[in-house]
Amino acid sequence: xxxxxxxxxxxxxxxxxxxxxxxxxxxxxxxxxxxxxxxxxxxxxxxxxxxxxxxxxxxxxxxxxxxxxxxxxxxxxxxxxxxxxxxxxxxxxxxxxxxxxxxxxxxxxxxxxxxxxxxxxxxxxxxxxxxxxxxxxxxxxxxxx
Amino acid sequence: xxxxxxxxxxxxxxxxxxxxxxxxxxxxxxxxxxxxxxxxxxxxxxxxxxxxxxxxxxxxxxxxxxxxxxxxxxxxxxxxxxxxxxxxxxxxxxxxxxxxxxxxxxxxxxxxxxxxxxxxxxxxxxx
Numbered sequence: 001x002x003x004x005x006x007x008x009x010x011x012x013x014x015x016x017x018x019x020x021x022x023x024x025x026x027x028x029x030x031x032x033x034x035x036x037x038x039x040x041x042x043x044x045x046x047x048x049x050x051x052x053x054x055x056x057x058x059x060x061x062x063x064x065x066x067x068x069x070x071x072x073x074x075x076x077x078x079x080x081x082x083x084x085x086x087x088x089x090x091x092x093x094x095x096x097x098x099x100x101x102x103x104x105x106x107x108x109x110x111x112x113x114x115x116x117x118x119x120x121x122x123x124x125x126x127x128x129x130x131x132x133x134x135x136x137x138x139x140x141x142x143x144x145x
Numbered sequence: 146x147x148x149x150x151x152x153x154x155x156x157x158x159x160x161x162x163x164x165x166x167x168x169x170x171x172x173x174x175x176x177x178x179x180x181x182x183x184x185x186x187x188x189x190x191x192x193x194x195x196x197x198x199x200x201x202x203x204x205x206x207x208x209x210x211x212x213x214x215x216x217x218x219x220x221x222x223x224x225x226x227x228x229x230x231x232x233x234x235x236x237x238x239x240x241x242x243x244x245x246x247x248x249x250x251x252x253x254x255x256x257x258x259x260x261x262x263x264x265x266x267x268x269x270x271x272x
Contacts (some may be wrong), residue, residue: 116173120146120206120223121236122216128209131192 003074007083014084015064015091019057022095027053030106037109039117056098063094146174146210149224151217152193152203155180157255158264160202167221174224201252214252215245 027049034045067090074083151167154160164178179186181198196203196211204217212220215235223232235244251258259266 115229115233118223118229118233120210120212120220121233122212122219124206124210125213125216126196126211128192128205128211131195131211 003076003080004070007070007074007080007087008068010080010084011068011087012064014088016061018092018095019060019064022099023053023056023060026056026099026102030102033106033110037106037113039113052102056102060095060098064091067091146206146208146224148175148177148207149220150177150179150205150207151221152179152181152186152196152198152205154199154202154255155182156266158259158266159251159255159262160259161266162262162264167225170228171226172224173226173229176221176224201249215241215248218248219244 030052031045031049034049035042038044038048067087070083070087072083074080151164153164167176168178181187181193181203187193193203196213201214202217204212204220206212206220219232219236222228222235234240258264
C-alpha cells in the first residue's frame, strides 16, 4: 500500500467522521429552533430537521468526494501528513461555513416566528369600556420604560 | 387582535394619501379605516368625540383597546407585516420620544403639509 492510498484512506475516514459529527450536532441541537419556528408543530419540525440533515450530508459528502484527488504525488510519511492537512483543512472550513449558514437559517426562522407572535409593543392609552363609561381620557399617557 | 380600526381625518389630504398607501400594504392584522367626520360613524359611536379624534389619530382594536397618536402609529406599523420590526424598534424607550415628537408635529401641521405637498382629501379606501 503506497503513501497515496494511505492519504486517501485517512482523508475519507476523517472527513466522513467529521461530517457525521457535525450533522448529528445540527440534528440534535437544531430541533429546538425548528420547533419554535414552526410554533410548536413538532412533527413538521422533525420532518424539516431530517430533510435539512440529508441536504447537509449530500452537500458535504459531494464536496469531500470531488475534492479527493491529490495534485502532487505523495511518497513519504511527511508528505502524507502535509497532503492530508491541506485537504482536511479545506474540508473543515467548508463544514464550518455550512454549519454557520445552518445556524443563520435556524435563527432567522426563529426570529420570524417570534415576530409573528409578538403582541402590540405599546400599551393602549384607554379602553372602549372606560370611554363609554365617561371616564376622562388621560391627557398624555406616560411613556413605558 | 383580529382587526384594528383607524379613525383618521378624511378632510386632510396627507391623511387620505396615507390611508391609501397603508391600505395597499400587506396587513398581518386587517386595518379598517374610518373617517371620524363620517356622520354615520358619529351616530353609531358618539363617544368617539370624547377621544378628540381631531387632535390625534385614534386606533381601536376589536377588543376595545384604544391607542392614540404615537401609540396608534406604532400599533398600525405592528399590524403591517413588513413593518412589525419597526414597530418593535420604535416602541423602545430610546426611540419612543422621537416617534411621539414626529407624530405630534405631523398631526399638528397636517393641513399645512397637505397644502405644501398638493395632497387633496379624497374619499376612498375602506371607510
